[in-house]
Amino acid sequence: MTTEVITHHIVARYSEESTKGTIEALHFGEKAKLERSIKTALVCLGIAGVCLCIPGAHFVLVPLTLLLSPFIIYKVHSQDTKIVKAEIACPKCHKPLEVLSSQERYPLFENCGECHREIRIDKA
């Protein structure tokens, strides 16, 4: 399985009020996760290569980049979903709710940009 977009029906709740909507999320297969990890590793090596050209700072930046890169690569590899689009209204003020979370892990908690209430988002 490579990357595919899956649409989920969701429910946003605040106390007893709720609204329904949809979330589109990319689901990465093993091959796509491996490709993303390789790209991340190459970017980390590129950053370390650029840092080599900075006099003085390269003593710190190059080892720091090379030490942090396994953690960054692990983080990218462990991400199996990525939210690309969310269409849902705030259950309290009924304005469109912006979903800032990148991973699709339910329940999601988002703050409404209008009324600043914490909204719980679950699968419908």
Ligand SMILES: [Zn+2]
């Ligand atoms: Zn609101």
